Amino acid sequence: MKRLIFSRLSIAIPLLLAVSFTAFVLKDILQSEEAGSSEEIQNRGAGGRHSESRQLSNFEDYTLPLFYFSIRPLAYPDTLSTPFNKIQKQRIKNFIHRGIGWEELEVYLNNEKSFLDQLQLKGITVLENISMSDTPIELRSDLENVPDSIRGSSEFRTLEKSIQDMERSVNHVTMFIPSFHWHGASNRYHQWLKRIISGDWGNSRVDYRPSWIKIKEAITWTLSINLISLILVFGLAIVIGEWLFLHHLRAGGKWVETILFFIYSIPRFFLAMLLIQFFASDTIHPGLHIFPSPGFFDSDPSASIVTQWFRYGTQLILPVISIVLPSMAYLTRIYANKLLDEKSKPYAFLAWSRGDKPGFITRKHLRRNALMPLVALLGMEIPALIGGSVVIEVLFNLPGMGRLMLQSIVMQDWVIVFNILLLTGIFTIVGKLISDILYSVLDPRVSWPKQ
Amino acid sequence: MKVITKYWHWLKSKSKTFQISFLIVLISIIIAMLADVLANDKPLLCNCSGTWRWPAFRQYAENLNLLDPTHAFDYVSCTHRFMPPIPYAASSIDPSASGYLSPQIAWSASSNKHWLGTDALGRDILAGLIHGTRYAWVIGLLSTMLAAIPGIFIGMAIGYWKNNRLKLSILQIILFILLSFVLMYEGFVLSVITTGPLKWALILGLFLLTYILGRLISRKTNDISKKYAIPVDGIAMRFIDYFESFPRLFLLMALLVFLARPSMGLMILLIAIIRWPLFAQVARSETLRESTLNYVLSSENIGIPWYKILTRHIWPNIKSALFITALFSMSTAILLEASLSFIGLGLKLERVTWGSILNEGRQYLPGWWLSIFPGMAIFLLLISLHWILAEKDQSDGPREGW
Numbered sequence: 001m002k003r004l005i006f007s008r009l010s011i012a013i014p015l016l017l018a019v020s021f022t023a024f025v026l027k028d029i030l031q032s033e034e035a036g037s038s039e040e041i042q043n044r045g046a047g048g049r050h051s052e053s054r055q056l057s058n059f060e061d062y063t064l065p066l067f068y069f070s071i072r073p074l075a076y077p078d079t080l081s082t083p084f085n086k087i088q089k090q091r092i093k094n095f096i097h098r099g100i101g102w103e104e105l106e107v108y109l110n111n112e113k114s115f116l117d118q119l120q121l122k123g124i125t126v127l128e129n130i131s132m133s134d135t136p137i138e139l140r141s142d143l144e145n146v147p148d149s150i151r152g153s154s155e156f157r158t159l160e161k162s163i164q165d166m167e168r169s170v171n172h173v174t175m176f177i178p179s180f181h182w183h184g185a186s187n188r189y190h191q192w193l194k195r196i197i198s199g200d201w202g203n204s205r206v207d208y209r210p211s212w213i214k215i216k217e218a219i220t221w222t223l224s225i226n227l228i229s230l231i232l233v234f235g236l237a238i239v240i241g242e243w244l245f246l247h248h249l250r251a252g253g254k255w256v257e258t259i260l261f262f263i264y265s266i267p268r269f270f271l272a273m274l275l276i277q278f279f280a281s282d283t284i285h286p287g288l289h290i291f292p293s294p295g296f297f298d299s300d301p302s303a304s305i306v307t308q309w310f311r312y313g314t315q316l317i318l319p320v321i322s323i324v325l326p327s328m329a330y331l332t333r334i335y336a337n338k339l340l341d342e343k344s345k346p347y348a349f350l351a352w353s354r355g356d357k358p359g360f361i362t363r364k365h366l367r368r369n370a371l372m373p374l375v376a377l378l379g380m381e382i383p384a385l386i387g388g389s390v391v392i393e394v395l396f397n398l399p400g401m402g403r404l405m406l407q408s409i410v411m412q413d414w415v416i417v418f419n420i421l422l423l424t425g426i427f428t429i430v431g432k433l434i435s436d437i438l439y440s441v442l443d444p445r446v447s448w449p450k451q
Numbered sequence: 452m453k454v455i456t457k458y459w460h461w462l463k464s465k466s467k468t469f470q471i472s473f474l475i476v477l478i479s480i481i482i483a484m485l486a487d488v489l490a491n492d493k494p495l496l497c498n499c500s501g502t503w504r505w506p507a508f509r510q511y512a513e514n515l516n517l518l519d520p521t522h523a524f525d526y527v528s529c530t531h532r533f534m535p536p537i538p539y540a541a542s543s544i545d546p547s548a549s550g551y552l553s554p555q556i557a558w559s560a561s562s563n564k565h566w567l568g569t570d571a572l573g574r575d576i577l578a579g580l581i582h583g584t585r586y587a588w589v590i591g592l593l594s595t596m597l598a599a600i601p602g603i604f605i606g607m608a609i610g611y612w613k614n615n616r617l618k619l620s621i622l623q624i625i626l627f628i629l630l631s632f633v634l635m636y637e638g639f640v641l642s643v644i645t646t647g648p649l650k651w652a653l654i655l656g657l658f659l660l661t662y663i664l665g666r667l668i669s670r671k672t673n674d675i676s677k678k679y680a681i682p683v684d685g686i687a688m689r690f691i692d693y694f695e696s697f698p699r700l701f702l703l704m705a706l707l708v709f710l711a712r713p714s715m716g717l718m719i720l721l722i723a724i725i726r727w728p729l730f731a732q733v734a735r736s737e738t739l740r741e742s743t744l745n746y747v748l749s750s751e752n753i754g755i756p757w758y759k760i761l762t763r764h765i766w767p768n769i770k771s772a773l774f775i776t777a778l779f780s781m782s783t784a785i786l787l788e789a790s791l792s793f794i795g796l797g798l799k800l801e802r803v804t805w806g807s808i809l810n811e812g813r814q815y816l817p818g819w820w821l822s823i824f825p826g827m828a829i830f831l832l833l834i835s836l837h838w839i840l841a842e843k844d845q846s847d848g849p850r851e852g853w
Binding site: 011014018022026029030071097175178261262264265266267273274276277283294383384386387388390391395402405414417420421425428429432 | 644692702819822838
């Protein structure tokens with residue numbers, strides 16, 4: 001038992017790290033792109049190594065590297081990992097891809113900047129597109145347009161000299177040599193993970209509330225709906241499955257099987273739409289309009305979850321039905337089939353020949369053995385339920401995680417989007433862990449040491 | 452003719468539910484293939500000032516660059532127009548029928564031909580359903596194929612080699628790790644610094660180099676003197692665990708952020724990336740079971756190489772299980788795309804799919820025809836696929852009662 005828990009944990013913890021890294025990287029790509037195009041950084045320019053370690057107000061510290069180590073071409077400078085102006089970054093990359101050394105390039109870029117500043121002071125605008133050119137040849141053809149009055153100046157001469165230096169420094173080999181850099185704990189992922197573990201999940205961009213509080217409000221709905229659904233699914237699957245097993249050769253059993261097959265094949269959103277059309281609107285018949293129409297749902301975060309359930313309980317009946325039915329049909333079929341498998345085993349035959357009634361045998365002997373695959377499926381069913389409830393939440397306008405995710409995607413609120421992704425990943429892994437351990441508790445054979 | 456009678460007899464030997472679902476699948480495939488002929492706003496054939504023209508088929512030639520799209524003729528003035536049965540394309544807007552025209556109203560008006568009503572813009576729902584059938588099949592089939600090929604390869608390989616059968620010497624292991632790192636790095640650098648056809652030629656060359664070097668290093672992999680076993684199964688299973696540790700819809704939603712309103716190809720690729728672990732798992736467990744059987748052990752003992760065992764001996768025995776998986780995966784792929792379109796994160800807006808019609812039904816609840824008809828279409832296709840699956844599953848006969 002201990003060994004099993006240990007081995008499962010040794011799988012789960014690296015998985016958790018991998019999931020957190022995925023959520024972080026996806027968030028980081030979007031945010032660093034925005035940081036790279038934000039005005040603060042564009043004004044900063046592309047000067048020097050680790051020039052400014054300034055924390056941007058709403059973003060991570062982008063002067064830090066992404067991960068604990070990095071592997072990049074020897075020709076790349078350190079500063080390329082930080083998002084300064086995107087266009088300028090691409091220009092520097094283009095220079096380096098043509099084999100120009102960074103030292104010479106840096107000198108040239110500084111010279112170019114001071115030269116352009118000087119031109120601007122004199123009011124000459126012939127060299128506007130020099131900052132678009134990214135080969136020495138293009139630069140030279142650009143410089144031909146410069147009027148003679150400036151050609152004599154010392155800035156112009158140093159500029160020409162630095163272009164010559166660049167041409168001389170061309171070295172195509174350094175691009176192909178990888179260089180390994182170890183950054184230690186001062187990287188964005190480490191800082192982010194530290195904040196996540198300490199409970200600081202960042203702020204929403206839309207209303208500046210802490211994302212953890214927003215997610216917590218949503219998660220209480222999703223979890224409570226899914227918990228009720230899960231209990232109903234398993235309870236109904238066991239009851240109906242055993243009934244189906246005992247009656248599976250009679251006409252009633254055949255009918256139930258067919259109906260279950262139909263329910264299993266209905267997409268959740270279509271079932272929910274049908275329920276809304278029939279029972280929550282006047283379309284079919286006004287007398288059938290039993291439940292309130294979806295879309296008038298406002299949650300009051302100050303009230304406790306219990307009072308909210310009482311207030312909005314009638315609004316939750318249809319969503320729960322449309323979450324429960326397809327999962328229930330699927331699990332019932334599996335459970336009934338497993339019961340049939342178990343029935344053909346010798347111990348069931350012995351009990352039957354002893355004179356025990358089928359119902360008694362099912363409850364006493366078969367149930368525990370046949371429940372095994374259901375417990376194994378529990379781990380699979382939790383992510384399926386959370387994923388499946390996205391559509392239901394959006395359709396019934398429930399303030400759950402799926403709706404929050406969709407709204408945040410529309411609002412481009414990346415902090416919330418990827419925190420939800422991280423959280424659902426954690427749920428899935430923990431759910432699988434629990435179902436594995438539960439499985440070994442129910443079936444001691446699982447934890448036997450391997451031969 | 453002989454083939455037709457053969458299949459007719461095969462179909463007649465099946466159960467009634469199988470026959471019905473097979474027919475539904477067949478009809479939906481035919482609808483998907485003939486979508487442009489069944490529902491199109493251009494005439495199939497018309498007489499334009501003396502010459503007969505085929506406007507509905509012209510778009511194929513335009514797509515293949517055989518005809519210049521700027522030289523399209525105006526078929527409105529043509530005579531003898533033979534229109535398709537539904538004279539609207541999926542995305543063609545009929546301004547006279549805009550604002551959610553319900554089927555009852557459409558049927559009572561004699562001039563209208565919107566059999567299943569229209570949406571807010573006046574797009575015909577039946578035309579949308581017919582073209583949606585095509586998208587459903589294309590997405591279902593292609594994403595399944597794209598997921599199945601790597602999934603089955605990986606699954607069979609790890610099921611055959613397990614954790615202890617791929618034995619290498621320490622030198623081979625070091626060379627493998629070093630080589631894979633160096634080639635990956637150089638490939639990345641080449642793809643960044645070169646452009647155009649040179650880039651693809653270099654990358655292709657790199658692939659060939661990888662193959663040749665890999666073959667050179669991996670010679671005689673089952674030699675007894677090789678001490679260290681590579682746990683391929685463990686490594687690949689951790690990868691699969693990683694892919695499975697996100698709820699599918701949430702992962703798809705998060706990835707769709709990066710390609711807002713993707714094209715068909717990207718959507719297919721995305722669904723395939725999400726779905727390949729299923730094939731790997733099924734292929735792995737089936738190969739694991741088969742590789743302990745005597746016919747595999749004996750063919751190993753008489754010295755048949757591993758790739759022949761996998762392709763000629765194990766593959767024929769596991770392909771029916773994988774076919775069932777593929778059918779199942781197809782139904783989930785169709786469902787995934789429909790769910791994404793339903794919550795409004797689907798394909799490009801001009802593409803009318805079943806899910807996008809349902810999405811409009813979600814936003815306008817009194818329009819029951821916007822949700823019932825596409826929902827029924829998805830439901831019918833899914834239940835037929837599931838029924839075919841169930842028939843394949845229960846080939847070992849009915850079970851006894853008490």
